[in-house]
Structures are given as structure tokens and as C-alpha cells.
Amino acid sequence: MAQDRHTVAEAASLLKDPDEIAQREAENGIRQFDLALDIIRQSVKDQERPFKLRSSTILNLHRAALDGLHALAGTWRNTSVKIQGSGHQPPEAPFVSEEIEHLCDYVNDHWSSSSAVHLAAYVLWKLNWIHPFADGNGRTARAVAYVVLSIKLDSLLPGAPTIPEQIAGNKRPYYDALETADKHLVGGNIDVSDLEKMLAAMLSTQLLSAAKEAAGEIAKPDGQAFH
Structure with a gap:
């Protein structure tokens, strides 16, 4: 296996200059994070309507990440x-929409019976497995998984680095856990336990940082974004 995973698709980039691309990616990362927080706030605040994961939510988070970068x-x-x-x-392109609906149905059907970590791990794996976009799959999968985790926990999770930032900082355990889940599916099983362990440890790290910040042990970060 290669040391990194990259999407290989027909190019449709809107920018050519590397500096412009880097600047736009940074700006879009902040926009996507802000959108994710807005989705979490609305769902946590609205106690009368249970959260439902929709394909539109996934598409909106992807649009925020790739706006101005990809056609x-x-x-x-x-x-x-x-x-x-x-x-x-x-899966081939004609099956993407159907697979996304299966993903959403799984989350919505298991919302009451499964843990936040399991649902987030499932989203993180299944979105990467579907790879529904020509680019920006990883960023969007991490954003959607974080939204699902936070809403299931009924909280805007404090602390930094956030789980998506921790994943971006060291992607090898993340890639390995995705590959393991893929192999389980080949054997006929849905098993995202490695991703669950990874997310649980990262959640602890994020929340512990918030506790340390409250105690004045660490400085508050200036800003956050998905990568």
C-alpha cells in the first residue's frame, strides 16, 4: 500500500495556481467548519424535531469545502x-446516490440504539467507502462524522484540537482503520470497531483539552477548520 490515500478522478479544478488553491482551501476549511457548527447548533437547539441525516446535509458540507475549487x-x-x-x-457513479441513502437510513434507523462513537465511525467509513465526490471526500466525511457525533452527544463539543484536526494531523491510523473496515465488509460484516477506538481516544483528547483550558493550563486556540 502507498503511504497516503488520494482520490484519482477526472480533473475539474477551477484554479491552477498552487498559492491560490492553498488560500482557497484554507478559507473553505473555515467555512465548512462554521457550517458544521451551525448545523450542530440548530439540531441541538431544536428539541422537538429529532435529527435526521439527509443527503442535502452531506452535499452542503461538500459545497462549502470545494466552492471555487472544483466544478x-x-x-x-x-x-x-x-x-x-x-x-x-x-461503487460506480450511478450507484452513489443510492448508497448515500443507505448510509443515511443506517444512521437514522440506529439513532436511538447506537452510540455516538459508533454512528460517527460508521459515517466516517461509509462515506469514504462510497467516495461520492470527485474530490474532497475525506474532508467532507470527517465533517459529517463530526456533526453526527456532536448532535448525538447533544453538544457543541469544546476543546482543541478537534477530532477532524487530530485526524488531519496524523492520517495513518485513520487510513489503516478504514482499510480494516473495508476488509470486514468483503467478509460480509460491518465492523468499524477500529474507527470507534480511534474516535473515542480523540474525543477524550479534545474534551481533556477543554478541561485544561478551563483550568488555565493551556491557551485557547485562535481558530479551527476541517482539513
Whole structure:
């Protein structure tokens, strides 16, 4: 396996200059994080309507990440895609929408009976398994998983680095856990236990940092974004 996983799809980039791309990605990362927080706030505040994961939520978070960078920002891919560095072949484009609906149904059907960590782990894996976008799959999967985790825990989670930032800081355990879940599915089982363990440890790290910040042991971060 390669050391990193990258989406290989037909290019439709709107920018060519590396500096412009980097600047736009940074700005979009903040926009996506802010949108995720807005979704969490609205759902936590609205106690009368139970949360339902919708395909529109996934598309909106993707649009925020790829706006101005890719022609297919906020839309499902319309071609096949490969993941360099992975043994998994994502489903063909005509099946993407159906697979997304299966993902949403799983989360919504198991909302009351499953833990926040399990649901977030499932989203993180299944979105990467579907790879529904021509680009920005990882960023969007981490954003959606964080939204699901936070809403299930009924909280705007304090602390930093956030779980998505921790994943971005060291992606190897994340990639390994995704590959393990893919192999379990080949064997006919849905098993995201490695991702659950990873997310549980990262959640503890994030919340512990909030406790230390409250105690005055660490400085408050200036800003956050998904990567």
C-alpha cells in the first residue's frame, strides 16, 4: 500500500495556481467548519424535531469545502473514481446516490440504539467507502462524522484540537482503520470497531483539552477548520 490515500478522478479544478488553491482551501476549511457548527447548533437547539441525516446535509458540507475549487462542488461525482493507496474500489457513479441513502437510513434507523462513537465511525467509513465526490471526500466525511457525533452527544463539543484536526494531523491510523473496515465488509460484516477506538481516544483528547483550558493550563486556540 502507498503511504497516503488520494482520490484519482477526472480533473475539474477551477484554479491552477498552487498559492491560490492553498488560500482557497484554507478559507473553505473555515467555512465548512462554521457550517458544521451551525448545523450542530440548530439540531441541538431544536428539541422537538429529532435529527435526521439527509443527503442535502452531506452535499452542503461538500459545497462549502470545494466552492471555487472544483466544478462539481456540492454534487455527486459523475464518473468512476479510484483511491490511490487503497485496495478498495468505490461503487460506480450511478450507484452513489443510492448508497448515500443507505448510509443515511443506517444512521437514522440506529439513532436511538447506537452510540455516538459508533454512528460517527460508521459515517466516517461509509462515506469514504462510497467516495461520492470527485474530490474532497475525506474532508467532507470527517465533517459529517463530526456533526453526527456532536448532535448525538447533544453538544457543541469544546476543546482543541478537534477530532477532524487530530485526524488531519496524523492520517495513518485513520487510513489503516478504514482499510480494516473495508476488509470486514468483503467478509460480509460491518465492523468499524477500529474507527470507534480511534474516535473515542480523540474525543477524550479534545474534551481533556477543554478541561485544561478551563483550568488555565493551556491557551485557547485562535481558530479551527476541517482539513
